[in-house]
Amino acid sequence: MMITLRVNGTKLQADVGMDTPLLWVLRDHLRLTGTKFGCGAGLCGACTVLIDGKPHRSCITPVKDVQGKSITTIEGIPENHPLIQAWLAEEVSQCGYCQPGQIISAVALLAQTPKPNDTDIDRAMTGNLCRCGTYGRIRRAIHVASANKTSKRGKQP
Amino acid sequence: MTRRQFIKTGAMIGGGLVLACHLPFGRRDSEAASEEVFAPNAFLRIGRDNSVTVIVNKSEMGQGVYTSLPMLVAEELCCDWKKVKFRPSPVAPEYNHAQFGPIMVTGGSSSVRSEWERLSLAGAAAREMLVTAAAQAWQVDPSLCRAENGIVISPSGARLSFGALADKAALLPVPKQPKLKSAKKNLLGTPAKRLDSPAKVNGSAIFGIDVHEPGMLTAVIARPPVFGGKVAHFNADTAKAHPGVRAVVAVEAGIAVAADDFWQALKGRDLLEITWDEGKWAGISTPLMHEQYAHLATTTGLIARKDGDAPTVLAKSHERVEAVFTVPYLAHATMEPLNCFVDLKSDSCLIRTGSQFQTVDRAAAARITGLKPEQITFETTFLGGGFGRRACTGSDFVSEAVQVAKAVGQPIKVIRTREDDMRAGYYRPMWYDRVEACLDKKGYPLAWHHRIVGQSIIAGTPFESAMVKEGIDNTSVEGASDTPYDIPNLQIELHSPANGVPVLWWRSVGHSHTAFVMESLLDDLAHKAGKDPYQYRRTLLAKHPRNLKVLQTAAEKSGWGKPLPKGRGRGIAVHESFGSFVAQVAEVSLDKKGGIKVHRVVCAVDCGRIVNPDTIKAQMESGIIFGLSAALYGAITLQNGRVEQGNYDSYPLVRMAAAPKIEVHIVASNEAPGGVGEPGVPPIAPAVANALFALSGTRVRTLPMTPEAIKTAMKK
Numbered sequence: 001m002m003i004t005l006r007v008n009g010t011k012l013q014a015d016v017g018m019d020t021p022l023l024w025v026l027r028d029h030l031r032l033t034g035t036k037f038g039c040g041a042g043l044c045g046a047c048t049v050l051i052d053g054k055p056h057r058s059c060i061t062p063v064k065d066v067q068g069k070s071i072t073t074i075e076g077i078p079e080n081h082p083l084i085q086a087w088l089a090e091e092v093s094q095c096g097y098c099q100p101g102q103i104i105s106a107v108a109l110l111a112q113t114p115k116p117n118d119t120d121i122d123r124a125m126t127g128n129l130c131r132c133g134t135y136g137r138i139r140r141a142i143h144v145a146s147a148n149k150t151s152k153r154g155k156q157p
Numbered sequence: 158m159t160r161r162q163f164i165k166t167g168a169m170i171g172g173g174l175v176l177a178c179h180l181p182f183g184r185r186d187s188e189a190a191s192e193e194v195f196a197p198n199a200f201l202r203i204g205r206d207n208s209v210t211v212i213v214n215k216s217e218m219g220q221g222v223y224t225s226l227p228m229l230v231a232e233e234l235c236c237d238w239k240k241v242k243f244r245p246s247p248v249a250p251e252y253n254h255a256q257f258g259p260i261m262v263t264g265g266s267s268s269v270r271s272e273w274e275r276l277s278l279a280g281a282a283a284r285e286m287l288v289t290a291a292a293q294a295w296q297v298d299p300s301l302c303r304a305e306n307g308i309v310i311s312p313s314g315a316r317l318s319f320g321a322l323a324d325k326a327a328l329l330p331v332p333k334q335p336k337l338k339s340a341k342k343n344l345l346g347t348p349a350k351r352l353d354s355p356a357k358v359n360g361s362a363i364f365g366i367d368v369h370e371p372g373m374l375t376a377v378i379a380r381p382p383v384f385g386g387k388v389a390h391f392n393a394d395t396a397k398a399h400p401g402v403r404a405v406v407a408v409e410a411g412i413a414v415a416a417d418d419f420w421q422a423l424k425g426r427d428l429l430e431i432t433w434d435e436g437k438w439a440g441i442s443t444p445l446m447h448e449q450y451a452h453l454a455t456t457t458g459l460i461a462r463k464d465g466d467a468p469t470v471l472a473k474s475h476e477r478v479e480a481v482f483t484v485p486y487l488a489h490a491t492m493e494p495l496n497c498f499v500d501l502k503s504d505s506c507l508i509r510t511g512s513q514f515q516t517v518d519r520a521a522a523a524r525i526t527g528l529k530p531e532q533i534t535f536e537t538t539f540l541g542g543g544f545g546r547r548a549c550t551g552s553d554f555v556s557e558a559v560q561v562a563k564a565v566g567q568p569i570k571v572i573r574t575r576e577d578d579m580r581a582g583y584y585r586p587m588w589y590d591r592v593e594a595c596l597d598k599k600g601y602p603l604a605w606h607h608r609i610v611g612q613s614i615i616a617g618t619p620f621e622s623a624m625v626k627e628g629i630d631n632t633s634v635e636g637a638s639d640t641p642y643d644i645p646n647l648q649i650e651l652h653s654p655a656n657g658v659p660v661l662w663w664r665s666v667g668h669s670h671t672a673f674v675m676e677s678l679l680d681d682l683a684h685k686a687g688k689d690p691y692q693y694r695r696t697l698l699a700k701h702p703r704n705l706k707v708l709q710t711a712a713e714k715s716g717w718g719k720p721l722p723k724g725r726g727r728g729i730a731v732h733e734s735f736g737s738f739v740a741q742v743a744e745v746s747l748d749k750k751g752g753i754k755v756h757r758v759v760c761a762v763d764c765g766r767i768v769n770p771d772t773i774k775a776q777m778e779s780g781i782i783f784g785l786s787a788a789l790y791g792a793i794t795l796q797n798g799r800v801e802q803g804n805y806d807s808y809p810l811v812r813m814a815a816a817p818k819i820e821v822h823i824v825a826s827n828e829a830p831g832g833v834g835e836p837g838v839p840p841i842a843p844a845v846a847n848a849l850f851a852l853s854g855t856r857v858r859t860l861p862m863t864p865e866a867i868k869t870a871m872k873k
Contacts, residue, residue, distance in 0.1 A: 017400065017424075020418075020420045021420065024419050028375065028417075028418035028420070029418065031369060033360070033363070033366075033367035033369075034359070034360015036364075036366070036492070036493070036541070037419075037494065038492050038494070038575065039805055040574055040804075041575070041805075041806070043805040043806055044805050046492060073360065074360035075359070075360045075361075077359070084358050087358045088350070091354065092354075093219075093351065093354050094219030094775060095217075095218050095491075095493075095539070095540060095541050095542045095543075096219070096353065096356075096357030096362055096539065096541070097364060097491075097493045097539075097541030097542060099357055099358060103358060125813040126813050126814055128813070129492065129812065131490060131544075131783070132492075132783075133778055133779045133780075133783055133785075133816070134775075134778070134779070135782065135811075135812075135813050135816035136778055136816060137775075137778070138813070
């Protein structure tokens, strides 16, 4: 079936079965391979995308459920986003495979809670595994991004 | 578009070797490549645009080689670090490991250690050529000119950039014995930003699983439920009728379903009807193996080390300590499931994947295809974690993809699901250690008789003749047989039973179990002697200043001996591996469910001369979390030949909330460089076990330290 999706602000079409998880439509059909396959069961968070601003595991989200909704993948996060900048500043990435999913979860967290404390971070990020163990740096990067976002806003008249 | 452009250059240097080199330029860099006019050796290209491209012969799996190896070249080249780029090397003899023989491999925490000299010389040689080119242009003595930040400066202050000199330098002879700079370092020892970070935060980094080529199919393989199983017969009629499924083929690993996309292949696989011949390992189970190992540990094994006469001394002792340690099989569980892309043609083959073992994988592909290894192009992508799994002695994930490509006749990407990845092997072996020890009158170890039981990861592989000596696979006993502790009567024995479970090196290899045994029992003996475990170790390591220094640093920085909040315990461990020395102090408490919560880990590392201090810290942090997942949760178990775990619900890893605060202290050292990828792993399990003992008086000698394991140990 031909389906139409709104991904990163652009309307895109793919010819797939309606039960196909969004992850594989993104990766195999739309070639947006920044969203990763890790577990296929919503256990690792590598496939996290935003659907209407909320984080979802695209590996267990049938594509039929997201037609007409706004999907944001890592490719849709601007380079100057405070989280991207903080990820670079704190040198978070090691192998890097889980980081797109981590960043998307963090984007959702800051949208909801602009100044998260450590408990907020634990709660929002617990679904994202990192086998390289970059958790301490992810936590720091979220705090840094949160501070930068707040201070920039503070400067605005 | 042409896939590859070959440029042949004549004079090449690698560690003083002059080599001929075919230099492939990957497509993504083709524009820059045309400007790369100065190619003084296999590892370096300098362009007219002042770009410096370092060709890296090690796989980037998170450990930072795409940054640390370029830093080694750039330090001696005296270029502008901001102009430095990395490019993965092809598979060719000049990119073989500088110490491990004719093989391209990333492993053994050896990248910086083994490449330091060769890459330093490569950078120095290029610098001398650029300086000579400038001196000739100015008609001055080259020894009066200097290179700095990508520019050659004449005695009178005239300046020429590396880019402007690249064409001329390319015509000069390559110095056979380039001189290294003075001791002063500009880059080495200063934190540098990883060159691969930008691509890893915007989704553009290409891992093996992301490879896509026109006409490519994606395949998944239905695999036997037990190791060594084979297909008896199968029916693929309904699978073949599933939309998108293009081929179903039998290969060594099982039945492969190839389809237009992954999901179709997976759905097609669900429709296969397969009867398996389960073979001779269908009855194995880890409890049965445990019994077998326990029995073996009561019998004499092959002697891996013998000082004095431990059995006789122990026989006379009235106060023997007997201890049994067990650790389970462990999966590497890289975040990126194993995968491999293969495009096989009649006279050539392209393999693109994340491998740590390119030469071995390519040789396996050659055997399957009948091509010569040189006819096979092997391109290395980013690795979504390695930890040893992608240096497979059996080349499993590459071989199966080549077989599928051969059978299907189209470009293929084989992907393992998480369950495929976790159940099809390979694993860190299960180990059973039995130790008897006794103390001298002062309370220090007088005798230590240690039997180690577990599979050899090397036996039965092509590396057996080189790596197993008189029946002893050193990777089974490392960390015990070479213990620095001063024990006058020390005997280490080894049993290497064989069974059908595929085993492999797993981040820190033998040290992952021996450090747990040595450092846990040492702690016990200290307590038995009524001594502080830190001071006890200091006495026993008196002749080992590097072990001593990291031990002391970790103790001091952690506040060893100072009171802790109620309900917390502190444990210490120190271990040498891969040429580096690491000590860790863990602070733990018990949660309401009886599980261990690790609050803080203080780590001290001496890895000799350093390249990128931030990478060293990152690798220690990484090793600690990796080791903690194993210490607290990790176990692969078998029942009726079947692996009982399949995904991250049954094989949990440390998550954000369980990750302790980690402080890493690098001990300044001018010793030879050591590894950093693995040495952070071994001390954490014993540090946590020792902290639990300090907290509760309970000694856990079984990993993982689950609430159940702790409860069982408390009853003893």
